[in-house]
Amino acid sequence: MGTPARSGFPARANGRLDAFLRRHLPPEVYDAVRAYEPCIVVSDSENHTFKYVVLSDRLIYLTENPPKSIRRAVALRDVVAIDLIDDYPEFLSSPDREINQHIRIIYSSTILKKECEKSKGVRKFLVPFHYAKAKKKVKEENNGSVFWGGKEPRSLNESSLRYHQESSTPSKDSTLCPSSDIKKLSLQGQGAFRALPSPSRRSCHSVPATGQAVSEPSCTANTKEPQGLPDHKDSPSEIPFKSNGNGNESYLGNSFLASSLQSNSNLEKKESELHLYVISTTSSIFLHLKSSWKNYIIKATLLQDPLYASEFNPATGSQKPYRSEEKIKHFSQLKSELILKDNTLRKILCLITELKVAAQKNFILKRLFWKTSDLFSFLVNKLREYLPESRDKNALGNQRQRADELVACIEILQTLGLMFRETETESSRLNTLAAKKGTLFNLLVILISEPQIPKSCPMFDIQLVADSTLGEMSFDAKLQKLILEYTDTATALLYEILLVFQQGNLGLGSSKFAISWMMSFLQSCPPIITFLASIVKQVVKGLSASFQLLSPCKAVLLYQQLYILKSCLQYSKTLAEYIRNDYREEFRYFIHMPALEKRLPLCYPITQPTTQLFHEVLKLVEQKQCVKC
Incomplete structure (x- = not known):
């Protein structure tokens, strides 16, 4: 009805x-x-x-x-x-x-x-x-x-x-x-x-x-x-x-x-x-x-x-009457400038940042984004130019150029994640994704693949890199930090796409999307093993590194990481066996409820959902059967 x-x-x-x-x-x-x-x-x-x-x-x-x-x-x-x-x-x-x-x-x-x-x-x-x-x-x-x-x-x-x-x-x-x-x-x-x-x-x-x-x-x-x-x-x-x-x-x-x-x-x-x-x-x-x-x-x-909150706090006196017509005009202008062929990487980065900031504050821009498929396809194709490796051969040995490319890619992934979020009620989004299913699966491959950086870059201590700021680091360390940031950003976007397929299973466009399709595709991609390994290692680090409470952003990231692990354990027999067999010791000694309770404050709204999800993941790891294929 x-x-x-x-x-x-x-x-x-x-x-x-x-x-x-x-x-x-x-x-x-x-x-x-x-x-x-x-x-x-x-x-x-x-x-x-x-x-x-x-x-x-x-x-x-x-x-x-x-x-x-x-x-x-x-x-x-x-x-x-x-x-x-x-x-x-x-x-x-x-x-x-x-x-x-x-x-x-x-x-x-x-x-x-x-x-x-x-x-x-x-x-x-x-x-x-x-x-x-x-x-x-x-x-x-x-x-x-x-x-x-x-x-x-x-x-x-x-x-x-x-x-x-x-x-x-x-x-x-x-x-x-x-x-x-x-x-x-x-x-x-x-x-x-x-x-x-x-x-x-x-x-x-x-x-x-x-x-x-x-x-x-x-x-x-x-x-x-x-x-x-x-x-x-x-x-x-x-x-x-x-x-x-x-x-x-x-x-x-x-x-x-x-x-x-x-x-x-x-x-x-x-x-x-x-x-x-x-x-x-x-x-x-x-x-x-x-x-x-x-x-x-x-x-x-x-x-x-x-x-994060400061980005939504307008400067004093900057409040203007809200007019949908102005938002529509602004989006059309940004879109027309973005798809110009002669844009430099810096110009594209500025325009994408402007689009992201506008969409954060005005939901109407998200609707406009999905109204047609051209901007979605443009952004995914732009990612493919630089990931997992740059098509520009000069970037293979140029650390500065590769860093600029990774910064632009992270901004694109954040913008795509923003457009996915809260737009499930938009039928145009489902139509776009159904019409561009090949583009969507290309995006999935990009998300689980680790970006390539110049071979001359040495490896640094991950914790030191994570705790440093870009301004006080060498280019080698900056690239390592950008890789960590890219992985977190890709995780958040993969979570959003998982929700699309999960909702398809529950009745929203079930004839076009199903979680089993997505899992079958992911388990056929070799990079998924490395990607899941990085997620488990990050969860272990987040729960065992120290007694310092997780920041709000890290708490949300933990929820998204657990959701991805739960989906793999539930809907892919191959990936579930890999997680259980290769990370049994991690789940036994590091990934457990007391560790979570020490790091996650009750005052975060995400704490209760994360605790429940954490319990479900632990239960799936222990139950070696009952995998939904």
Whole structure:
């Protein structure tokens, strides 16, 4: 019943709802909407109401069907779990029960302590997913309404104040669907397709994963809750919005955040549930919810790195009104300049960096990237000019030229990783990858192949190279450091591509992608053995090098490395046997849970998912059978 979104721009299928969202949300918030789906909603404030769930990169909204008003239901930072429940709801008619998808979203909410004491059977939320700290609370009265105001933290968007205005109108009393009407409901789902992660070079020295540790993380296992994405400053999920008089709605306030919880003994956490019943077997909203939540966790972790976060902090006074038309024009200009034949390597590097920075701040550029396949093909072909070895014979003995080529390649890989991340809901991405499957497999070969450098370069101590900066190193050491950075960047991008095939297995474009295809291809490529060996060695080094906590970027990289290992153990008998046979001792003496707990702070949002993934990898290593071929 749920049909894939049409390949247009934007990639959404319900014209009436789309027009409503465009009218009631600020442009930057509207452009960040990932998917929507009609469903029956059950929660503390909803009793079997027929509504649309609207998913953005940070919030889950609810709006009537047809839409009249819109309100935020859950912030992704508050989500504890998203599960698909196998049941047969009695309020649905018999045919609808068979095709129903029951999605349960468990999230933390803040309440008065007395209220919490009255509720029975509520588990206290021990590791909350609030990523911001309240610096101050200010009561503001406006037209008789009271709002909480707080200090504005750094924003991901170039117009930070506007990005806090993820707007909606106060929800009116929802009309309950009579049970007789519910049995007759036939919900038409708006499908879509999903996407994935990447950061930046100046901040993390590679993709979201790379990044050298700028300093020892200030948070420890049981300290304050982490700072994170600044856009969701309201903990209660149903806080009203205030009209700004321009047809849009402005959220004025901060609310009950992590640090205020610790200082206010009258506030307490409890877990609440939002239930969505989607009458469709083909709807992909469950996968999009899980994907957006994971993307949010990764980005919130990376933002705890001061250098990474600084890239999203616009200079004072530089905020400009967000206009989609300007972003589209900017992308078209960059694209036309990039594909010019006479561009020098330095010119290409500057243009790619500009594209990456723009895409980091504006999701609309990611949509434009996948709208056609020419830029994707151009970047992969450019990589093939320099990797694994340079086509320019002069670079074989020229260390400076080879270093410049590697810097450009790392920037291209980061940009590609950024374009993959969070774009799974874009049908144009799947169409491009399906049409350019040969280009995609060429990219896979590049990612697992170690770049060649001039033979005169001696080998240096890897730890000394990793801890040094490029400015204070010889060219030989610089090349070695660039190789390490390239490997981390390639790992992050390979993780993104793995997600594409994994989602294909789960129903998103399954006729075009399957994880078994990718694993069959990878195990046929000789460089994969060396690549997996480097991943295992990096995991060992990360868990055993010292007692210093992992930096946010390194923590994300560890998650991506473990995900790749898990995929190989699950879906390739050949690669699984190689990992088990050749690295049995590493998993026995170095890669174990106590080592992980010492290096990974609980204040990182990525810690819980990494711990779970780590446990799954260890279990697969121990179980020598049960490999999915």
